[in-house]
Amino acid sequence: MDAAISVADEQGIGSLSMRMLAKTLGFGVMSLYNHVKDKDDLLDGMVNTVAAEIELPDGQATWKDGLRACMISAYRVMLSHRWLSSVWGRSPGPSKNGYHEVILRLMREAKFPEELACRGFHALTMHVTGFALQVMEMPFSNKAEFVALGNKSLNELDELEFPYLREHIHFHLEGKDQRSDFKYMLDLILDGLERDFADARKRITR
Amino acid sequence: MDAAISVADEQGIGSLSMRMLAKTLGFGVMSLYNHVKDKDDLLDGMVNTVAAEIELPDGQATWKDGLRACMISAYRVMLSHRWLSSVWGRSPGPSKNGYHEVILRLMREAKFPEELACRGFHALTMHVTGFALQVMEMPFSNKAEFVALGNKSLNELDELEFPYLREHIHFHLEGKDQRSDFKYMLDLILDGLERDFADARKRITR
DNA sequence: ACCTGAACACCGTTCAAGT
């Protein structure tokens, strides 16, 4: 399990085959099937193991701080295991359930109505894994590759047809993009939930 | 190209192999390589072809309406080609560039400052493809499978350990979730951009 | 309970050969 995770971390999930994993461990291929039902089963186990790395907030935190910290931690875990987001959606294991339970608990114990908690749950989890998926999916993995790709695109893009796209690429190449879009959108969601929550409370008290 | 797209649409991108595509077309496998450099090249072409299905707003639309319509159309296209979001991130072709250009143009011609347009661009595109990726990645594809999985999860989840997660699953199984989280978050982003834009204008006029 | 190699049914792609 741990071996599979380090292979995926270092070589990418694409290079993780049963055959090479067995070789790494010094066994025949078929020995793996004594510890794992399937390759699917292996992947489920890997997800469950690294999902445990997500830091869950303690009982004291307010719903907003707690959620914020929790989502940032989940996002960090996804960035540190670059294969994780692409297999995150498979059948839930105990650590993923624990993470989901905490998100819902923070909202429900703060007296969010069930419907708003549901919406918040999906908005937040979709944001984290969707954003991570999208970042992982980008066709470069370091600054140099990024610059190379940017310049290549600039050469290919017609100045008259794509003026704003060219401007946008220049903007990035000049390093003027110094804020985190992940946190910007996270706060957008949290602030939106806060407003909806306030509205819901008013409606009840009235 | 069209054949590859219909195979992927009907059987999933996982079943799209060069060998079976060739068989579907009634040729030998290697004939494909006269029309396409690679399997990568094939996928790039497929993305470019369906990206052209995204409806771009005409010149009259306000930035907000135009962006909203454009993002909803893009999301619809991703839902109708269930393999699309997973390969969307590969090297950009002309129709994807056109889509990106329109997004940037709507904001820049409405006098968004460059930085805010950049942020908006990423917030919106990440939302669309991230959300689509996450939806596609879910381990069910119809109501029946969803209900089966929900009930299975309820059986496995301990009542004391995961009370809120169980409540959440019940909420879905009872069909109380009738709004679109996609549009909810889309409007969250658009409203956020509108506020930031108003702030930026105030700062300049002052 | 754990390990194993041979075998099966698949991949994408190279290469030399044809029209």
Place this chain on the structure above:
DNA sequence: ACCTGAACACCGTTCAAGT
């Protein structure tokens, strides 16, 4: 310019055989 089959180096998994 277009098509082709054989071959190569890979997959995940089944099966029968070992300890």
